[in-house]
Amino acid sequence: MASCPIDPSIIRPIRFVAGKCQMLDQRLLPEQEIWLDYDSYEDVAEAIRTMVVRGAPAIGIAAAIGAWFAARDIDNESSREFFAEFQQRCAVLAASRPTAVNLSWALERMQRFAEANLDRSVMELKIGLEYEALAITQEDEQINRKIGRHGAPLIPDQARILTHCNAGALATGGYGTALGVVRAALAAGNKVSVIADETRPFLQGSRLTAWELQRDGIPVTLICDNMAGYLMQQGDIDCVIVGADRIAANGDVANKIGTYTVAVLAREHNIPFYVAAPRSTIDLRLTDGSQIPIEERDGREVTHIGDKALAPEGIAVRNPAFDLTPARLVTAIITESGVVSGDYVTGLRQLF
Numbered sequence: 001m002a003s004c005p006i007d008p009s010i011i012r013p014i015r016f017v018a019g020k021c022q023m024l025d026q027r028l029l030p031e032q033e034i035w036l037d038y039d040s041y042e043d044v045a046e047a048i049r050t051m052v053v054r055g056a057p058a059i060g061i062a063a064a065i066g067a068w069f070a071a072r073d074i075d076n077e078s079s080r081e082f083f084a085e086f087q088q089r090c091a092v093l094a095a096s097r098p099t100a101v102n103l104s105w106a107l108e109r110m111q112r113f114a115e116a117n118l119d120r121s122v123m124e125l126k127i128g129l130e131y132e133a134l135a136i137t138q139e140d141e142q143i144n145r146k147i148g149r150h151g152a153p154l155i156p157d158q159a160r161i162l163t164h165c166n167a168g169a170l171a172t173g174g175y176g177t178a179l180g181v182v183r184a185a186l187a188a189g190n191k192v193s194v195i196a197d198e199t200r201p202f203l204q205g206s207r208l209t210a211w212e213l214q215r216d217g218i219p220v221t222l223i224c225d226n227m228a229g230y231l232m233q234q235g236d237i238d239c240v241i242v243g244a245d246r247i248a249a250n251g252d253v254a255n256k257i258g259t260y261t262v263a264v265l266a267r268e269h270n271i272p273f274y275v276a277a278p279r280s281t282i283d284l285r286l287t288d289g290s291q292i293p294i295e296e297r298d299g300r301e302v303t304h305i306g307d308k309a310l311a312p313e314g315i316a317v318r319n320p321a322f323d324l325t326p327a328r329l330v331t332a333i334i335t336e337s338g339v340v341s342g343d344y345v346t347g348l349r350q351l352f
């Protein structure tokens, strides 16, 4: 059933209506629900970089809206000169974060639209780009509902599902990818529950997944990342479902740091490890995961929570924001076009 776009009960982190954009500042959850107004491509790029908005599909949507702001503000009557400036501004958005391929996927889609319509006036190009950004925004939730429908049959009744990071409504245009499978399993009548890794250092699990699921009345238990192995050992986890930021052509998965650790633990305990992602997160241009850029973020995310220091001043820090899970540890990849497992090279290519 198509969701009602104005149903306030459904979590959507980005609002794009009549050329206006608001984004839920996810840095302030769960304590504050603050919506920020955006009206320039530079500010949207900063929102992506600073993780006001985060999550691969949500980053793609924000980038598309940012690209429209970029086009709207170009003051040029020549379509070709307009397009050259538009490409330069899209490059600013593309540089905001490196790992989630949805960012470049959305920007390339916007630029392809413009390039295919250079015979139009600049005004017509601007109008068309707004509709393209709106389409990218509105398509995402329906894609996630399809992912949920394909994934739900994999989830047994009473399943206790471990999640890592947030691949829910807050990471997308609504409904979520990994959490979309959870929502669909519940809608199918399965009494599933979630065990959410807090996901240090940005705490997307404790701050976002726990908030999102509690708000929707979905059973959720929060654990520290270092507890997952113990719960698996105790038989308290029945399956794992995570999202993805980029999937290479061979099925290697880049996702939030700690995902690889969970995948290794799941394999050790013979627990299914599922990845839920839209086709826009699959990058067939990369033969394997070694080619996926891994973002290194500010060490302050590790040494501080807000202004509170968690480590001695000046301590050396590493802060890779993602890691790579080899395809051999992935039980199946759940997409809006179906479920792929085993021969990922063939299976992923057949999705397109």
Ligand SMILES: CSC[C@H]1O[C@H](OP(=O)(O)O)[C@H](O)[C@@H]1O
Binding pocket: 054, 055, 056, 057, 164, 165, 166, 167, 168, 171, 172, 177, 178, 204, 242, 243, 244, 245, 255, 256, 257, 321
């Ligand atoms: C549905 S994609 C969510 C994906 O994005 C997250 O990363 P970040 O919060 O840094 O944008 C994480 O890897 C999630 O699995």
